[in-house]
Amino acid sequence: MDFxxxxxxxxxxxxxxxxxxxxxxxxxxxxxxxxxxxxxxxLVGAMSGAGVLISVGDLPLFALVIAGLSGSLFGLLFGFLVxxxxxxxxxxxxxxxxxxxxxxxxxxxxxxWVNKPFEGLSKLNTGIFSEIPIIGPIIFQQDLLVYCxxxxxxxxxxxxxxTSIGLRLRAVGENPEAVDAAGGDVILLRLLAVIIGTFFxxxxxxxxxxxxxxxxxxxxSGGRGWIIIALVIFARWQLSRALLGAVIFGCIEALIxxxxxxxxxxxxxxxxxxxxxxxxxxxVWSNLNPKNITAAPSSLGRPFLREERN
Amino acid sequence: xxxxxxxxxxxxxxxxxxxxxxxxxxxxxxxxxHGEVHALLGENGAGKSSLMxxxxxxYAPDHGAISIxxxxxxxxxxxxxxxxxxxxxxxxxxxxxxxxxxxxxxLTINQTSYYSEKDNLRHKILKKMDEIGFDxxxxxxxxxxxxxxxxxxxxxxxxxxGASIIILDEPTAVLTDEESKGLFKIIRFLASSGTSVVxxxxxxxxxxxxxxxxxxxxxxxxxxxxxxxxxxxxxLIKLIVGEVFAEKPQLSKNFGEEKIVxxxxxxxxSNHAIGLTDINFKIREGExxxxxxVGGNGQAELSTVLMxxxxxxxxxIKLAGYGDITKFRTDxxxxxxxxxxxADRQKYALAGELSVADNYxxxxxxxxxxxxxxxxxxxxxxxxxxEAIEEFDIYGVQRxxxxxxxxSGGNAxxxxxxxxxxxxxxxxxxxxxxxGLDIKAAAFVHRQLLAARDAGAAVLLLSEDxxxxxxxxxxxxxxxxxxxTAEFASPADRQIIGKAMVN
Numbered sequence: 001m002d003f004x005x006x007x008x009x010x011x012x013x014x015x016x017x018x019x020x021x022x023x024x025x026x027x028x029x030x031x032x033x034x035x036x037x038x039x040x041x042x043l044v045g046a047m048s049g050a051g052v053l054i055s056v057g058d059l060p061l062f063a064l065v066i067a068g069l070s071g072s073l074f075g076l077l078f079g080f081l082v083x084x085x086x087x088x089x090x091x092x093x094x095x096x097x098x099x100x101x102x103x104x105x106x107x108x109x110x111x112x113w114v115n116k117p118f119e120g121l122s123k124l125n126t127g128i129f130s131e132i133p134i135i136g137p138i139i140f141q142q143d144l145l146v147y148c149x150x151x152x153x154x155x156x157x158x159x160x161x162x163t164s165i166g167l168r169l170r171a172v173g174e175n176p177e178a179v180d181a182a183g184g185d186v187i188l189l190r191l192l193a194v195i196i197g198t199f200f201x202x203x204x205x206x207x208x209x210x211x212x213x214x215x216x217x218x219x220x221s222g223g224r225g226w227i228i229i230a231l232v233i234f235a236r237w238q239l240s241r242a243l244l245g246a247v248i249f250g251c252i253e254a255l256i257x258x259x260x261x262x263x264x265x266x267x268x269x270x271x272x273x274x275x276x277x278x279x280x281x282x283x284v285w286s287n288l289n290p291k292n293i294t295a296a297p298s299s300l301g302r303p304f305l306r307e308e309r310n
Numbered sequence: 311x312x313x314x315x316x317x318x319x320x321x322x323x324x325x326x327x328x329x330x331x332x333x334x335x336x337x338x339x340x341x342x343x344h345g346e347v348h349a350l351l352g353e354n355g356a357g358k359s360s361l362m363x364x365x366x367x368x369y370a371p372d373h374g375a376i377s378i379x380x381x382x383x384x385x386x387x388x389x390x391x392x393x394x395x396x397x398x399x400x401x402x403x404x405x406x407x408x409x410x411x412x413x414x415x416x417l418t419i420n421q422t423s424y425y426s427e428k429d430n431l432r433h434k435i436l437k438k439m440d441e442i443g444f445d446x447x448x449x450x451x452x453x454x455x456x457x458x459x460x461x462x463x464x465x466x467x468x469x470x471x472g473a474s475i476i477i478l479d480e481p482t483a484v485l486t487d488e489e490s491k492g493l494f495k496i497i498r499f500l501a502s503s504g505t506s507v508v509x510x511x512x513x514x515x516x517x518x519x520x521x522x523x524x525x526x527x528x529x530x531x532x533x534x535x536x537x538x539x540x541x542x543x544x545x546l547i548k549l550i551v552g553e554v555f556a557e558k559p560q561l562s563k564n565f566g567e568e569k570i571v572x573x574x575x576x577x578x579x580s581n582h583a584i585g586l587t588d589i590n591f592k593i594r595e596g597e598x599x600x601x602x603x604v605g606g607n608g609q610a611e612l613s614t615v616l617m618x619x620x621x622x623x624x625x626x627i628k629l630a631g632y633g634d635i636t637k638f639r640t641d642x643x644x645x646x647x648x649x650x651x652x653a654d655r656q657k658y659a660l661a662g663e664l665s666v667a668d669n670y671x672x673x674x675x676x677x678x679x680x681x682x683x684x685x686x687x688x689x690x691x692x693x694x695x696x697e698a699i700e701e702f703d704i705y706g707v708q709r710x711x712x713x714x715x716x717x718s719g720g721n722a723x724x725x726x727x728x729x730x731x732x733x734x735x736x737x738x739x740x741x742x743x744x745x746g747l748d749i750k751a752a753a754f755v756h757r758q759l760l761a762a763r764d765a766g767a768a769v770l771l772l773s774e775d776x777x778x779x780x781x782x783x784x785x786x787x788x789x790x791x792x793x794x795t796a797e798f799a800s801p802a803d804r805q806i807i808g809k810a811m812v813n
Contacts, residue, residue, distance in 0.1 A: 162424065163423065164423065166424070167413060171406045171417050180404075182417050306368070
């Protein structure tokens with residue numbers, strides 16, 4: 001029983017960065033922009049968050065905001081490439097990953113941010129609630145961003161399904177010509193979606209350093225950006241399934257240290273491999289169902305160009 | 311000429327538009343009256359669509375002025391046009407397939423809030439539908455609706471947006487005779503309530519039957535504006551193509567042996583999609599077997615099954631001289647003399663990013679006519695392509711290594727036919743071979759099919775255009791929901807075939 005409570009109380013902390021990242025990816029890809037650069041935006045956010053804490057001071061919430069904004073800034077470059085210059089989205093996304101890997105290790109070395117532990121964001125003090133048995137540790141002993149993430153999902157749900165801009169966002173990923181004919185600005189919509197989407201990817205990265213590891217080392221995200229991409233496919237680009245997928249992965253990631261703690265010995269590299277092996281399984285399982293393959297926005301990855309000649 | 315009317319709804323004066331060296335519109339003056347249905351008639355590339363794209367703000371004209379209700383206006387984009395009450399129903403619908411009709415309409419109108427206005431909008435749409443006699447399911451994804459229903463969504467889009475001028479670009483290209491009649495009833499109703507309608511079409515018959523005025527465009531110039539009924543068909547065709555041109559049916563004179571025998575074909579598809587059920591027919595040498603039917607009733611399935619691109623559930627295909635070819639792969643069937651002209655030539659018949667020469671020569675290369683797999687004879691490839699370009703009259707090829715995607719529809723189809731016919735085929739499977747082609751190009755395609763037939767080939771012609779079926783076929787089968795429901799020997803009665811198509 002203790003094992004279970006311990007395990008479950010760790011799940012939100014592991015699930016939150018996935019949830020944030022997938023939220024960002026869905027906003028971005030619903031607009032029709034294929035974003036394979038997730039790992040890059042996560043890394044940029046992670047480093048910026050750590051950098052603020054080390055160089056500016058102990059302001060974890062400010063650090064998280066900067067993490068998101070630096071994700072957006074980097075996303076602006078990506079958005080410019082894929083919407084205005086119409087660079088191939090696969091290539092542009094991969095470039096963002098390699099660029100981010102190089103840039104973050106260069107910058108963090110120059111600024112002397114590597115391997116410097118910091119205070120980071122601690123759990124929220126909910127007073128008496130955290131004393132409630134079972135529910136207390138699982139629900140009320142979490143950090144602020146865990147709750148914020150749920151709020152973000154609610155806002156995003158309202159925004160995407162209930163507002164006219166959300167309607168256009170969904171439409172532009174399916175058939176940009178329809179939006180163009182309706183007088184909407186396809187390029188602007190997509191650029192906005194990329195900037196907002198990469199904000200959440202940066203925020204997810206910030207969570208890894210500011211809340212989880214409380215230290216920056218090169219490549220700290222360890223490929224979780226790619227898991228986020230897999231989760232989007234699992235989620236069929238839908239928010240509710242995204243949250244479910246994030247929680248499932250949170251459970252898996254939280255289980256591994258718990259197993260080690262109770263003396264269940266697993267080879268280290270096997271443990272490190274687990275998330276990717278499971279990602280692979282999820283992908284295989286997702287694509288066994290034809291519904292998932294066709295769930296992608298129809299114009300995903302297709303640049304928009306108003307036809308000048310029929 | 312039509313009487314002078316100072317109070318035109320729209321005056322487009324001296325509109326010129328060029329693309330590079332190509333003059334798409336040359337000093338065109340076009341006037342649209344209040345509450346009239348005005349047909350814009352002409353061949354592909356005559357400038358009909360360009361003119362309407364100028365009016366709807368998609369193209370900016372090089373010269374010329376547009377005035378609405380006597381006031382000169384500037385149309386700088388589709389949103390300007392919408393604001394001025396101009397609505398266009400494009401030939402290729404601009405719909406979001408995964409959205410329902412309601413959301414598609416909501417997308418086009420600038421509402422401040424979407425969700426809270428939804429009920430209001432639904433009410434408004436239902437009222438409009440009631441007014442003009444539409445029947446439409448507002449809640450299923452439009453991708454699941456029939457083409458005619460999707461068109462209704464497009465029409466509702468422009469009506470709800472408050473359009474007083476509606477442009478319909480080739481609206482009947484995808485409709486059956488019956489559906490077209492329904493559409494024109496609605497167009498007539500809209501016109502009688504004051505809406506001005508521009509009907510862009512290349513179909514002479516509907517322009518004559520359903521419009522108040524006809525303007526004919528040819529090579530980017532407005533040739534004349536006439537009142538239908540004042541000119542006979544021949545004179546009108548002369549206006550359109552610049553020369554008299556009419557195709558007459560030519561039935562086959564000598565049938566040979568049974569070439570291909572198709573028995574009990576069955577193809578099941580998931581989700582209740584139409585497959586094939588108990589298909590039986592045979593085609594003799596020197597015969598064109600035409601399959602008439604409304605689009606989506608199994609034509610695509612039948613053609614791909616015969617070419618071996620789709621696997622059958624049961625049934626057999628027997629080819630004279632080869633026996634049962636049911637288990638043959640596509641390349642083996644091609645070796646037996648089967649050739650294929652698919653409906654979507656850009657997607658299935660051509661590799662747009664490859665050169666004209668590559669697209670043409672691929673058949674000969676695969677046959678081994680141009681060297682072994684170790685090396686293709688480049689010169690032979692180019693020479694044979696040049697010959698084909700001349701023989702099949704393919705225009706618009708500046709260089710042999712130019713992308714095939716740059717060819718216009720008619721010329722792309724000529725290239726496909728040139729390639730497919732380069733091997734003296736014994737069985738030709740042609741699916742909507744003249745779809746989207748103008749009169750001249752369509753006639754060329756028809757001549758090629760007739761020539762193949764007269765050379766002794768068995769030709770299967772699947773077409774949604776009943777006129778084409780009537781014109782070319784020696785025997786006519788009707789396909790309906792994946793079954794051949796009727797078979798007629800030519801000449802047959804058009805009405806009876808039409809009925810069999812929709813029953």
